[in-house]
Amino acid sequence: MEFMLDSANLKDLEHGMKYYPVDGVTTNPSILKADLPFDYFEQLKAIKALCGARTMHVQLAAEDFDGMMAEAEEIWQQLGKDVYLKIPVTEEGVRAIKEVKSRGGYVTATAIYYPFQGIMAIHAGADYLAPYCNRMENNDIDFVTIIEQLRDLIDRDGYKAKILAASFKNVRQVTAAIYAGAHCVTIQPALLKTAMHSALVSDAVAAFSKDYKTVRQGK
Ligand code: E4P
Numbered sequence: 001m002e003f004m005l006d007s008a009n010l011k012d013l014e015h016g017m018k019y020y021p022v023d024g025v026t027t028n029p030s031i032l033k034a035d036l037p038f039d040y041f042e043q044l045k046a047i048k049a050l051c052g053a054r055t056m057h058v059q060l061a062a063e064d065f066d067g068m069m070a071e072a073e074e075i076w077q078q079l080g081k082d083v084y085l086k087i088p089v090t091e092e093g094v095r096a097i098k099e100v101k102s103r104g105g106y107v108t109a110t111a112i113y114y115p116f117q118g119i120m121a122i123h124a125g126a127d128y129l130a131p132y133c134n135r136m137e138n139n140d141i142d143f144v145t146i147i148e149q150l151r152d153l154i155d156r157d158g159y160k161a162k163i164l165a166a167s168f169k170n171v172r173q174v175t176a177a178i179y180a181g182a183h184c185v186t187i188q189p190a191l192l193k194t195a196m197h198s199a200l201v202s203d204a205v206a207a208f209s210k211d212y213k214t215v216r217q218g219k
Contacts, residue, residue, distance in 0.1 A: 002184035004057070005192075006166065008032045008043060012189040013050050024055035026108070026130075026166065026186040028086065041078045048079050057108045057128070057164075057186075059086035060096070068096040072105065084127060086110040089117040094124050101125035108164060113141060118150045122161045128184065132167035133177055143173075144180045151181030171195040 002023040005016045008031050016022055025047055032043065048056050058079070060071045072085050085100055087093045088111035097107050101124070108128040109121030113136055121129045129150070136143040147163055154161055164184040165177035171194060174185050187195075 001178060001182075002162070002164075004055075004164070004184060004186035006031065006168075006186040006188045008035050008047060009189065010035075010043075010046055010050065013047065016189055016192065017050065017054075020192070022054060023184070024057065024084075024186075025051055026057040026086070026164070028059040028110075029061050044075075044079055048083070055084055055106075056082075057084040057086050059110060060088075063090070063092060065092045065095045065099070068092065069099060072096070072100055076105065081105060084108045086130070087126075089121045089129075094120055097121065097124040097126055110166070113139070115146050115149060118146065118163075119153065122150070122154060122159050126161050128162050128164040130164045130166040130186075131177075131182075133165055133173050134167045134169040136167075137173065144176050147177055147180040147182050151183075 003021055004024040004026050005013055005022055006026045007013055008027045013025060027047070035043070044058060058075055060068045062068045062071050068087060075083055075085060081104065084106040086108045087096050087100065089109050097109060100107050107126045108130055109126035110130040112118050112121065112129055112131045118129050118131065131143055131147060133143040136146070147165060150163055162183035163181065164186060165182035166186045168174050168185070168187055168191055171191065174187060177185055
């Protein structure tokens with residue numbers, strides 16, 4: 001599996017990469033907005049530098065094909081062609097996915113709420129597809145079943161696409177997505193902190209630590 005950080009905060013990314021097995025970084029305009037002010041491409045370049053060999057996923061904000069391709073060109077020029085372009089699975093987006101792939105670029109198909117968007121992204125050649133798990137759940141869309149079925153389709157027909165489950169608001173959703181067959185998850189640093197800071201665990205560790213001191217003192 002792969003594990004990514006859903007953040008544009010340099011301090012959080014540095015911390016996450018130092019402590020966890022991080023394979024990539026995902027951003028979108030709303031995530032970037034949380035860290036303003038900065039120069040857009042300077043910030044993305046700083047994130048890319050932190051990523052090194054990890055994958056970096058940057059969202060295209062245009063809603064039409066020409067605008068998406070103009071943004072893709074700019075990102076390729078500024079950041080290099082190894083960046084994964086996050087392209088929403090709309091009609092214009094599917095056209096852009098095909099075009100980016102035909103030009104040798106990488107695609108993370110994003111804003112996936114429905115099975116058919118996933119199917120279309122897989123067949124259009126997307127490298128990753130990002131179902132928005134919490135947003136789906138908020139709208140009574142069963143993301144677990146959809147991930148299971150998309151994974152079956154990928155495996156059955158031998159597609160290369162990987163499911164990059166995104167938009168999590170609790171740890172339960174993350175584990176559910178992984179067990180359903182997501183190849184990859186992207187998590188906000190705050191949620192990662194919640195996942196790794198349980199009172200049950202820290203109480204157990206503290207008790208062992210205390211007993212160890214007693215044992216070493218031999219009394
Ligand atoms: C990441 O690729 C997605 O854009 C992100 O996880 C969406 O998260 P949100 O639903 O919290 O905005």
